[in-house]
Amino acid sequence: MAKVLCVLYDDPTDGYPTTYARDDLPVIDAYPGGQTLPTPKTVDFTPGHLLGSVSGELGLRRFLEERGHTLVVTSDKEGADSVFDRELPDTDVVISQPFWPAYLTAERIAKAPKLKLAVTAGIGSDHVDLDAAIAHGVTVAEVTYCNSISVAEHVVMMILSQVRNYIPSHQVVLDGGWNIADCVSRSYDVEGMQIGTVAAGRIGLAVLRRLKPFDVHLHYTDRHRLPREIEEELNLTWHASTQEMVPFCDVVTVNAPLHPETEGLFDDKLISTMKRGAYLINTARAKIADRDSVVRALESGQLAGYAGDVWYPQPAPADHPWRTMPHHGMTPHISGSSLSAQARYAAGTREILEAWFDGTPIRDEYLIVQGGGLAGVGAHSYSTRT
Numbered sequence: 130m131a132k133v134l135c136v137l138y139d140d141p142t143d144g145y146p147t148t149y150a151r152d153d154l155p156v157i158d159a160y161p162g163g164q165t166l167p168t169p170k171t172v173d174f175t176p177g178h179l180l181g182s183v184s185g186e187l188g189l190r191r192f193l194e195e196r197g198h199t200l201v202v203t204s205d206k207e208g209a210d211s212v213f214d215r216e217l218p219d220t221d222v223v224i225s226q227p228f229w230p231a232y233l234t235a236e237r238i239a240k241a242p243k244l245k246l247a248v249t250a251g252i253g254s255d256h257v258d259l260d261a262a263i264a265h266g267v268t269v270a271e272v273t274y275c276n277s278i279s280v281a282e283h284v285v286m287m288i289l290s291q292v293r294n295y296i297p298s299h300q301v302v303l304d305g306g307w308n309i310a311d312c313v314s315r316s317y318d319v320e321g322m323q324i325g326t327v328a329a330g331r332i333g334l335a336v337l338r339r340l341k342p343f344d345v346h347l348h349y350t351d352r353h354r355l356p357r358e359i360e361e362e363l364n365l366t367w368h369a370s371t372q373e374m375v376p377f378c379d380v381v382t383v384n385a386p387l388h389p390e391t392e393g394l395f396d397d398k399l400i401s402t403m404k405r406g407a408y409l410i411n412t413a414r415a416k417i418a419d420r421d422s423v424v425r426a427l428e429s430g431q432l433a434g435y436a437g438d439v440w441y442p443q444p445a446p447a448d449h450p451w452r453t454m455p456h457h458g459m460t461p462h463i464s465g466s467s468l469s470a471q472a473r474y475a476a477g478t479r480e481i482l483e484a485w486f487d488g489t490p491i492r493d494e495y496l497i498v499q500g501g502g503l504a505g506v507g508a509h510s511y512s513t514r515t
Contacts, residue, residue, distance in 0.1 A: 130197045131221040131486070132243075136213055137183050138229035139204045145184040149177060154469050160274045161335065164494060167272065167477035176472035181226060187250055187475045189224075189482070196486065206231045222246045222485070224478060228462040230256035230443055238265050246485055250478045251276055251465055252332075254497045255387040255414060260513050262498045269498035270491055272477030273506050274331055276465035280412050281335035283464035284382050287436040288340075291408045291458050292319050292380070315433070315456075320344050325378040327371050327394075328385035328413075329355055330510065336382055337363055350374045353509070372399065380408045383437075387414035388512045397422045400431060411437035412464045424454045432456075438464045 154177045159165055174180055174188025181187070186202050193200045201220075203212040206229070213231050217223070221243050225231040233247055238261040247257050249271035262269050290296055298312035324340055325348035326333040334355070337347050341363050349355070350368040360367060368374035371394060375381055381403065385391050395409065395418040403409075409432055411418050420441070426432040436458030440449065443462055451459055477495070484491045496505030503511055 130199065132199045132201065132216075132219060133189070133193055133222040133224065133482075134213065134216050134220040135187065135189065135200060135202045135224040136206050136229065136231035137181055137185070137187070137202060137204060137226060140182045140184050141179075145182070146179055149468070151177065153177060154472060160277070161331075161338075164274055167275065167473060167480045169476050169479040169483055172476055172479060174472075174475060177468050178471075179468065180471040180475040181228070181250070181466050185471075185475075187224065187478050189475075189479060192479060192482075198486075204229065217241045217244075219243055222248065222482070224248045224250055225256060226466070226474075227251045227253040227256065228443070228466045232442075233257040233262070235261035238262065238267060246270070246481075248478055248481050249497075250474045251470075252280075253386060253414065254507070254511075257497075259498055259503070259507075259511060263501055263503075263513065266501060267498065268485075268491070268496070269507070270481050270495045271497055271506075272474045272481070273494045275473040275477050276467070276470035277331040278335055279467045279470040280332050280384075280464045281339060283438065284332070284336045284384070284410055284412055285339050287410050287412070287458055288324070288380055288382065288408065289319060291410070291434040291436050291456075292317050292322070296458055319380075322346070322379040323348060323377050324380040324382070325349060325368070325374045327374075327381065327383045327391075327417075330384065332412075333382075333384035334359070336384060337365065348374050348378060372402065375399065375403045375407075377404075378407060379404060380410065382410040383413045383417050385413050385417065386510045387416055388510075390512060391417045393417070393419050395419060395422065397425065400426045403431070405431055406433040408432065408434045408436070411435070412439060415439040415441040415443075420450065424450050427454050427456050434458065438462050 173191045179185050183202055183204050190200050201216050205212040218240055235258045244267055247267055247269045252271055254269050254271050257269050294316040323346045326336055329349040329351045347363055348366045350371050400422055423435050434456045438460040439462055481491055493505040497507030
């Protein structure tokens, strides 16, 4: 029997919900491009309920315990005396989320000789040291596409809120004010702007599709160029590199995975080549942008705004400079954890576990590392240092 260690974010401050704002979720038959939604044999949760917090348990407890497995769920993941570190040495399966990542470092993997499977309940497995996973024979899987559209919607929301100066204008209302000039002195139209995405995979392409009706000019860069018919459909301009693209853009949105080639990409040098007054949107991974370079660019006016919901580390400390820098639209890492997305990533996690325990293949599109190397979607999206 296996021990499953699941790291989830804390319950709401006023307790686990007993009621919800809506009674149901829209029915989605398939993802764009035809990939099917998660297909577990059954689920033990109600779609639309809070599944990603500790009490939600991703709806896994009955499934695992009826099979004789042990499930440990915690939000305590930092420090040598954390629940995560105490439970890890005899754990077979680790489940974590990008929103509240349990960082599976090389040191932690070395201390977990029984660990054979690391599952990301969501998208983005950069909190796992992939080189160490490869070296120790650990399979890494994530629920690809489960929240890609959720994140794409968040990106579009952040672009509009930054360009239209929505957050400060809303604050005027909360403060009881009505000074229109204060609100509109930093407000522009998105129409006609040049908007580019760093990476045009599932999320980046979904962002481009959602922006097309705003009558903007769309740019992208990606290691895999899109088919000509998609470029023509969306009237896209392709650039061979991020460095080539950003000088043309009023808005740049980052939708790339974190790997050696993207870590620290948006530093002082690159940001200095952007249009003065451009906006940078980052819902991918915080370490793609240099923390202090972003602060400096906002303070100098080189960037008109920065919005994102990814931080390093996560959760971010109270004194993280992105909390107090000017003209930002930061959120905690929520873009991919809507109640709609949770139903999909909980179901996908169960599908992966069912395959693992039954000895059947895990979907190729879920695999990041398997058999001592990058596999499946991981071979397309990630790179390693080895």
